[in-house]
Amino acid sequence: MSNLTFLVRREDNGLTLTCEAFSEAFTKETFKKSLTLNVKYPAQKLWIEGSPEGQRLRAGTRVKLVCLAIGGNPDPSLTWYKDSRTVTEPWPPQEPRRVQLGSLEKSGSTFSRELVLITGPSDNQAKFTCKAGQLSASTQLVVQFPPTNVTILANASALRSGDALNLTCVSVSSNPPVNLSWDKEGERLEGVAARPRSAPFKGSAAAKSVLLRISSRDHGHRVTCRAHSTELRETVSAFYRLNVLSGGPRHRILSGGALQLWNVTRADDGLYQLHCQNSEGTAEALVRLDVHYAPTIRALQDPTEVNIGGSVDIVCTVDANPILPGMFNWERLGEEEEDQSLDNMEKISKGSTGRLRIHNAKLTQAGAYQCIVDNGVPPPARGLVRLVIRFAPQVEHPTPLTKVAAAGDSTSSATLHCRARGVPNIVFTWTKNGVPLDLQDPRYMEHTYHQGGVHSSLLTIANVSAAQDYALFTCTATNPLGSDHTNIQLVSISRPDPPSGLRVMSMTPYSVGLEWKPGFDGGLPQRFQIRYEALGIPGFLYMDVLPPQATTFTLTGLQPSTRYRVWLLANNALGDSGLADKGSQISITTPGLYQPSGEPDYQLPTEQPAGNGYLPPSGSSELPLLSVLFAVGGLLLLSNASCVGRFLWQRRLRRLAEGISEKTEAGSEESQIKNDYEESQWTGDRDTRSSTLSTADVEPYYHSMKDFSPQLPPMLEEVSYPQGFTDLEEEDMAFPGHLYDEVERLYALSGAWGHLYDEVQMSPSDLHWSKDKYEDPRGIYDQVAGDLDTVEPDSLPFELRGHLV
DSSP: OOOOOOOOOGGGTTOEEEEEEEOSTTTTOEEEEEEEOOOOBOOSEEEEESSOTTOEEETTOEEEEEEEEEOOBSOOOOEEEETTEEOOOOSSOOSSOSEEEOOOEEETTEEEEEEEEEOOGGGTTOEEEEEETTEEEEEEOEEEBOOSOEEEEESOSSBOTTOEEEEEEEEEEEBSOOEEEEEETTEEEOOEEOOOEEEGGGEEEEEEEEEEEOOGGGTTOEEEEEEEETTTTEEEEEEEEOOBOSSGGGEEEOTTSOEEEOSOOGGGOEEEEEEEEETTEEEEEEEEEOOOEEEEEEEEOSSEEEETTOOEEEEEEEEEESOOTTOEEEEEEOSSTGGGOOTTEEEEEETTEEEEEESSOOGGGOEEEEEEEOOSSSSOEEEEEEEEEEEEEEEOOSSSSEEEEOOOBSSOOEEEEEEEEEESOOEEEEEETTEEOOTTSTTEEEEEEEETTEEEEEEEEOSOBHHHHOSEEEEEEEETTEEEEEEEEEEOOOOOOOOEEEEEEEEETTEEEEEEEOOOOTTSOOEEEEEEEETTSOOOEEEEOSSTTOSEEEEEOOOTTOEEEEEEEEEETTEEOOSOOGGGEEEEEOOOTTSOOOSOOOSOOOOOOTTOOOOOOGGGGGSOHHHHHHHHHHHHHHHHHHHHHHHHHHHHHHHHHHHHHHHHHHSOGGGOOOOOGGGOEEETTTTEEEOOOOHHHHTTTOOOOTTOOOOOOOOSSOOOOSOOOOOGGGSOOOOOTTHHHHHHHHOOOOSOGGGTTTTOOOOGGGGSOOTTTOOOHHHHHHHHHTOOSOOOGGGSOGGGTOOOO
16 A cells, blocks of 8 residues: 655646556566546636726716636636626516626636626616635726706695795706706796705715796796706706696676686686576676787798799798787898899788798799788787798809810819709719719719809819810709709810900090900919000000909000000910900090090091081180181191191101011011011911011001111119120111010000100110120010020920820
8 A cells, every 4th residue: 555645736637646556476467546636726817807997987888897717627607796786687688688697608718707788877886796716806887877867846736826836856866966957938047056965876966946926827837947967968857837726816706796807818718607696596697708919920831942933822820819800911031122022922811820922933032031910919920931942953154165274194183163053952963075974983073062052063183184084074963853064174274265355344535444254264374465556556555454363454544536456365374365356356446635534436536627626615605706716717727737747747657668668578587577466377386476568557657777776765674784785787687576566565655656766866875885784675575575486395394385185
């Protein structure tokens, strides 16, 4: 026999012990016996996972607590306790189940059991414990909940007029504490609050009292107590309905048998029965009391809707006594007087119902209307109702074909804006070249929004491709009453379109006010420029419109009684719009000094005989006849002198034109002069202007410039010129044909234009300019006119080259 004493540990669980017996007599045999140890031990560790302890939970929150234990032999049993009571699932099961208790689960040497509960007031500060043998772990929940109950206590049940009623509002329990308030039919009442005290579920109880003086008018009124939790943003309310008994101080039978009532309410309206009795018998009579009261609007449909062109009634129903035929009146609310008109609307009144009938409804009739009821008992009743006119979509069409420009280099984006009016709501659809647009394509994104009856759709096209996206996009707006559409052309960046609608707004002898409609800007910021000439006077003048985006401008520096031709040009970084559009030019004649300013005369002034000079006003008819004759004779002398001067001036111009003609025939094409801007031709990629010379057209316009150098007015910018030119007499100079156009564009010279070139005074010193102060003025003009040939097309950024597809 052999005994073994062994101190086991939890790690020895499952260990096998073997005993062997052998003897010298039985050398060939060995006896063995094995034993497996079953070591019993508790769980090593126990803890709870779930909501952090102390975290505030709102009543109704779903919380899951998990109890976990490691080790233990035999397997530990995990038990949940709430405070000191074992947690079990309710029977029968609740709907919804507030408590769900999971079964024991094992994963390796880890055991777990879940407890899922919907928090309520009873869970506030409750201690949830999980036990496994001698081990235990606990957690505590903090639950916030609104008042579990709000109760109103009254010190009396039977009320009569003049009684004092004390009402106490009690909030049984809440966490956090609530604020109590009183009101009667919306009128706030001041009360007295009691000190907070502890309450069930470890919450807080509150109470507030209010004292009321009862009158007969309070009968049927509700007194409401509201318990509001600021932190939970929740309110629980209760109300107490006042029941004021009739009789008592309000009714009294006088000595003569009359019944006297005071503080009469509409509840007193009705039939009263009189009962009389004496020794001879009894008698009865019925008396009706008719109580008059101010009207109250009971029904008013807001909003009232109708299709455009249809008919509709705006109905207003009231409770009033008496009911008068003309007690209904209607007003239309609007800021302007025309918005308040009720023309073409019919007012109908029948009993307690008034109607405003609208025939053939128009969009202008939509808006707010007010029903006013006055039966002679103040105050009148007023009710507001909105009239909504339903109509099919109407898409805004700024131009017959709206254009949007974007560079097609796959790096730019473009936004197409579609705007429509319509009621009810509008749905937008887009097509490209007639094919429905796939808005699932990430390159296309649509944003829609609306304000009132105005709806908008913004289609953004990312990474615009010239091959794929230069197309005609159609926006269609649809609602149940119809549809409308507009076309938007996506094009390349280009020169602007010519402006249109050029017209005269006002005119004086020295100025003219112009207005126009801008054209498509080509996708780049555009500016406007005015080009004008006085007929019969050489050269053009230019005036830049400021600010650049203006559509009105006053052209100044004009002369009285002079006919002008005016052109309007638009330009951007890629060039100008040209002068081909007739809508961007106009002819005007300024009024004389003694003529009233006003609208322009678009026709040439009527030629008067040479002897017809200016006649004085009609008021001068009272002057002596001799004074009139002297005045007419003086005017005739002046007229003859002007005719002679004009003849000499035309002969001089003819001689100068002959010199220009000779120069033109000998010079190159680049130095030829052309005066008529409209006949200029655009050639090549550099926008150079080639022209031909017409002696008949140029004869009254230019002088030969070969043999003299002009004195120039100062430039707008201060520029220093390191080098000049000398010996002009030895150099064969040829000025470009548009030289004078550009000079006049920058400098508006005063005086009569016919004497422009005659007034240039020359001196010998003017022919030799200092080398260190000036350079060749021809270069200056070239830069001003934008005629430099050194700018290559590729020097512009890609988005400004305007490649067309």
